Amino acid sequence: MDELKKMMSPSADDKAKTTVKNRFCSASGEMLGTSRAIRAVAAACGPKKSDDLATLDKSIKDVEAAIDNTCK
Numbered sequence: 001m002d003e004l005k006k007m008m009s010p011s012a013d014d015k016a017k018t019t020v021k022n023r024f025c026s027a028s029g030e031m032l033g034t035s036r037a038i039r040a041v042a043a044a045c046g047p048k049k050s051d052d053l054a055t056l057d058k059s060i061k062d063v064e065a066a067i068d069n070t071c072k
Helices: 002-007 014-045 050-071
Strands: none
């Protein structure tokens, strides 16, 4: 964590900041893909509980919005 704080400090160069941002965006994209896969399995295999699926859909949408705001 200390290393990340140093890399994102005001005195850090743009290359270091870009590296951290790229890593964050990559990891977030993988998490989003996993969330979508879990949602698909839950819809296909699990009981059709619309409240649970709606909650999962909202979470996925919120993560997508956060990634879009940060990574574009």
